[in-house]
Amino acid sequence: MSHQQRRTNPELPDSVREALDALRPVPPVAPSTWEEGRQAFLAQARAMRPAEAERAVAPGGPLGALRELFGFSRRGASPLALALKAVFVLALLFAGSVGTVGAARASLPGSVLYPLKVRLEAWDLSQAHTPEDVARQALEHAQVRVDEAQRLAGRGDDVPYEVAQRYQEGLALALEASGSLDEPLRLKTRDAISETLRHQLRTMVQLSARVEGDAQSEDDTSVRAMIRTMEWTQAQIGQGGNGQPAGPVQQGPAGEPAGPAGACEGESCEDAPNGPAAPNGPGEPGDGQNPATGPGPGEGEPQDGGNGPGPGKPPGEDGEGPHQNGPDRGDDEDRGKGGTQGEAGGDDNAGRSTGRIGDAAPGAADAPLQGPDAETPARDMTPVVAGGTAEPEGEANPAAEPPVAAGQPADQAGGTLGDGHSVGAFPVPPAQGDGD
Amino acid sequence: MKQGERLLRLAQRWDEAALCEIYDTYAPAIHRYIYRKTGDADTAQDLTAETFQRFLEALKRGAGPTEHLSGWLYRVAHNLIVDHYRRQPEIPDAPVEGIELAVPATQDGHLVREDRASRARDALQQLTPLQQQVVVLRFLEEMSLDEVARVLSRTVGSIKALQHRAIATMQRILEDSCEPPTATDEP
Numbered sequence: 001m002s003h004q005q006r007r008t009n010p011e012l013p014d015s016v017r018e019a020l021d022a023l024r025p026v027p028p029v030a031p032s033t034w035e036e037g038r039q040a041f042l043a044q045a046r047a048m049r050p051a052e053a054e055r056a057v058a059p060g061g062p063l064g065a066l067r068e069l070f071g072f073s074r075r076g077a078s079p080l081a082l083a084l085k086a087v088f089v090l091a092l093l094f095a096g097s098v099g100t101v102g103a104a105r106a107s108l109p110g111s112v113l114y115p116l117k118v119r120l121e122a123w124d125l126s127q128a129h130t131p132e133d134v135a136r137q138a139l140e141h142a143q144v145r146v147d148e149a150q151r152l153a154g155r156g157d158d159v160p161y162e163v164a165q166r167y168q169e170g171l172a173l174a175l176e177a178s179g180s181l182d183e184p185l186r187l188k189t190r191d192a193i194s195e196t197l198r199h200q201l202r203t204m205v206q207l208s209a210r211v212e213g214d215a216q217s218e219d220d221t222s223v224r225a226m227i228r229t230m231e232w233t234q235a236q237i238g239q240g241g242n243g244q245p246a247g248p249v250q251q252g253p254a255g256e257p258a259g260p261a262g263a264c265e266g267e268s269c270e271d272a273p274n275g276p277a278a279p280n281g282p283g284e285p286g287d288g289q290n291p292a293t294g295p296g297p298g299e300g301e302p303q304d305g306g307n308g309p310g311p312g313k314p315p316g317e318d319g320e321g322p323h324q325n326g327p328d329r330g331d332d333e334d335r336g337k338g339g340t341q342g343e344a345g346g347d348d349n350a351g352r353s354t355g356r357i358g359d360a361a362p363g364a365a366d367a368p369l370q371g372p373d374a375e376t377p378a379r380d381m382t383p384v385v386a387g388g389t390a391e392p393e394g395e396a397n398p399a400a401e402p403p404v405a406a407g408q409p410a411d412q413a414g415g416t417l418g419d420g421h422s423v424g425a426f427p428v429p430p431a432q433g434d435g436d
Numbered sequence: 437m438k439q440g441e442r443l444l445r446l447a448q449r450w451d452e453a454a455l456c457e458i459y460d461t462y463a464p465a466i467h468r469y470i471y472r473k474t475g476d477a478d479t480a481q482d483l484t485a486e487t488f489q490r491f492l493e494a495l496k497r498g499a500g501p502t503e504h505l506s507g508w509l510y511r512v513a514h515n516l517i518v519d520h521y522r523r524q525p526e527i528p529d530a531p532v533e534g535i536e537l538a539v540p541a542t543q544d545g546h547l548v549r550e551d552r553a554s555r556a557r558d559a560l561q562q563l564t565p566l567q568q569q570v571v572v573l574r575f576l577e578e579m580s581l582d583e584v585a586r587v588l589s590r591t592v593g594s595i596k597a598l599q600h601r602a603i604a605t606m607q608r609i610l611e612d613s614c615e616p617p618t619a620t621d622e623p
Contacts, residue, residue: 012575015610016603019556020575023472033481034463041459041488042452048496049450 108148109160118166125173135177135189139196142170146200149223153207164225171197171233194237201230440505447495459488462506465577466513472576473517473568475557483520487513507587514569521561559609567602574599 012020104116111117121141128134145167149159171193178189208223443461446454466487471480490512494500501508560568566588573584574595581599585592 012603013607016606019552019559019606019610020571022552022556023560024576025553026468026471027477029464029467029477029481037463037481037485038456038459040485041463041492042456044489044492045450045452045455048492050496 108152109162131177131180132185132189135174138170138173139193142167145170146203150207153210159222161222164222167226168229171229190237194234197230197234441503444501444505462509466509469510469572470513470517472572475553483516486516504586507589510569510587514565555613559606562609563602563605567598570595570598571602
């Protein structure tokens with residue numbers, strides 16, 4: 001008897017112990033015999049397998065293996081097992097959604113997921129219920145645009161015009177939202193915007209230096225457009241710091257828009273060297289919906305073109321007009337002074353609250369109708385742009401000599417963002433002073 | 437036990453891998469159990485195969501074990517052994533007795549061991565089926581009282597009682613068979 005047997009049954013009688021010891025040895029079975037027995041057993045199992053089991057058992061292939069792995073069979077499903085499976089499936093879906101959202105958030109223009117990113121940002125804004133939240137969110141989105149421009153330029157891709165457009169929209173919205181805050185909070189928010197702008201401006205100037213050299217490229221134009229937006233917005237915030245609504249968004253009463261026209265603040269726009277950024281729109285006075293100026297500006301303005309966007313005086317007349325030579329410069333005269341971007345919005349801007357750069361181009365709509373140079377007008381409309389600054393005073397019809405055509409870089413000419421994308425409604429009024 | 441239950445659930449879905457694992461896990465033990473009770477390798481092999489065939493048939497009917505797979509297999513094996521002896525009632529005793537009488541006491545160790553094993557098997561066969569199972573599982577398969585109780589679906593107390601009676605009966609049978617009735621001192 002084994003030692004263990006004795007230990008577990010010390011009281012086992014000797015006769016019984018000896019008898020059991022005699023029974024203990026079992027002759028070994030050859031492995032081949034076991035194998036034959038197993039195969040016979042499995043053959044019986046296959047032969048006896050019920051039809052139902054045929055269906056229940058996972059067939060070959062990945063799907064069957066997956067079903068078997070997670071026990072997705074109809075037999076033996078307990079409520080707990082079903083609940084666990086449901087949780088697992090939901091977790092998979094959730095993980096997939098989170099992954100997709102994350103990928104979309106990191107996407108760049110041109111990516112399949114970029115439209116989703118835009119929608120997600122719109123959803124973000126819809127979740128902001130206070131002006132402060134809206135301003136913060138919009139500013140974050142503007143920062144995202146800067147990041148996008150950096151990443152695109154960093155990998156050698158063009159920065160699409162869409163980025164500059166969306167950047168301007170975000171900034172305009174941030175300013176607009178901050179304008180509706182109470183004084184202390186408004187100043188605080190504007191300080192934050194200004195601080196952000198400083199950083200962004202530094203970033204974009206560096207970026208511009210990198211992409212410089214191809215003034216005709218969309219890349220360069222978009223970057224410069226963003227820089228101008230930053231500069232102009234900073235200037236507006238500086239003025240708004242005195243309690244005056246600054247941003248392109250906050251416009252004065254009808255007819256006295258801020259926006260690019262802000263450059264005229266404190267002085268008659270008529271006298272302003274740089275007319276309103278508003279280029280020579282097609283003649284349609286602002287409808288108050290110029291993207292650049294946001295919903296505010298120009299509201300209630302007559303639509304008769306009385307107060308055209310154009311500079312106080314037609315550029316062609318006194319040479320002070322901004323650069324913008326709309327195809328119909330002459331109309332600007334009729335629009336009177338105080339032309340603002342809002343006013344200059346033109347038809348294209350109708351119904352938009354946060355104008356888009358390209359769309360806002362006043363001249364864009366008319367361009368095709370204005371003469372031979374169909375493209376140029378649109379470009380020249382860019383109000384913003386250098387607001388005539390870049391153009392020598394007294395230059396006559398810019399329409400005839402679009403900045404670009406004249407050999408000036410579009411950005412310098414302040415007329416366009418290139419490629420027919422007018423910056424017309426750009427809030428960013430042209431840089432001031434050059435022409436003066 | 438948990439492994440047995442997991443295999444059983446898979447086998448109920450006719451999972452071939454689980455069936456194969458069940459065979460590999462339990463067939464050797466069932467084979468030993470049958471061999472020790474029959475003393476014949478071929479019979480042990482046949483009855484082992486038949487035990488597992490019964491298992492498949494039970495699964496197909498939707499019957500079979502719901503838990504304690506090993507206990508179910510041992511019970512089936514035991515029933516098959518009983519049936520085996522019922523089918524051949526004359527064969528076990530007469531020849532064995534004949535051989536036993538024919539073998540001189542000076543035979544080699546192998547025959548002596550066979551003789552002891554044969555007498556032990558005879559003694560075992562005279563126990564009740566349940567006592568036989570307790571003795572084999574407890575002292576030959578070296579299961580604990582708890583394990584035997586689970587396999588036989590009994591309480592530990594009833595297993596202890598069965599074990600006690602089985603040992604006493606075997607002792608009496610073995611001692612009676614070794615000594616002439618006239619030399620027995622037992623009351």
